Amino acid sequence: MKKLILLGLLVSFSLSSFAQRDTKDWYLSVGVNAINTLGSQNPFYNPGDWSYQTPISAAIEFNWAKNFAIEQSITFNGFTDESQVDVVHDFEELEKDYNYLSFDTHVKYYFGNHIFRNADWIDFYANAGIGFFHIDETNLTGNLGGGVLVWLNQSRSFGLRGQIISKFAFDHSESYIDNNHYQYHLQVIFKL
Known part of the structure; x- marks a missing residue:
């Protein structure tokens, strides 16, 4: 395993330089998402029970x-109700199907060049x-997260992005489903 990590680092440092991150650029990303409402502090707890029903996500940056x-x-x-039995916060069963809609505003700090x-x-x-x-x-949330963006061309106009966001609900004591949760994204990103 150490040899693979060393080889990966060697390859990344030896690659030719791509274009630098430009300022004043707009990016559009579209992809899929999953939601983890299992009530665990481990963000990777039991991925087979995450929600994937109509998992569409889009963003402008x-x-x-x-x-x-x-x-x-x-x-x-x-x-x-069939796929998410006993997997919501506090392990209460769902009585019907629920739709999820969210709007999030994030400030991002890119530190890959460091x-x-x-x-x-x-x-x-x-x-x-x-x-x-x-x-x-x-409900409203305070969000913290991070991710990785892999550019697939030298002009940095097309890439793949994976990210995880922890969402902390402001008013969660009264609700068994509108609560704290994790959200995962896998998206294609395009420079506009």
Whole structure:
């Protein structure tokens, strides 16, 4: 395993330099998402029980500085009574199907160039922001997360992105389903 990590680092440092991150650029991303409402502090707990019903997500991002961007996203998903039995917060059974809708605004800090200075084909970022979501009721969230963006061409106009967001519901004590949860995204990103 150590040899594979060393080889991966060697390959990333030896790759030729791609274009630098430009400022004042707009990006569009579309893809899929999954929701983990299992009530665990482990974000990777039991992925077979995450929700994947109509898992559509899209976002628009604006880079206003070299390492900073702001993103607005919209996400659709849902929970079915058959597939999500005993998997919501506090392990209560669902009585019917629920749809999930969220709008999130995040500020992103890209720090990949601090880790891999010569590998401009990969970028890591952290994000924080606020969100609005509706399942059975409406709730607001404070969000923290991060992700990785892999550019698939030298002009950095097309890539793949994976991210995880922890969503902390502001008013969660009264609700058994509109509660804290994790959200995972796998998206294709395009420079506009």
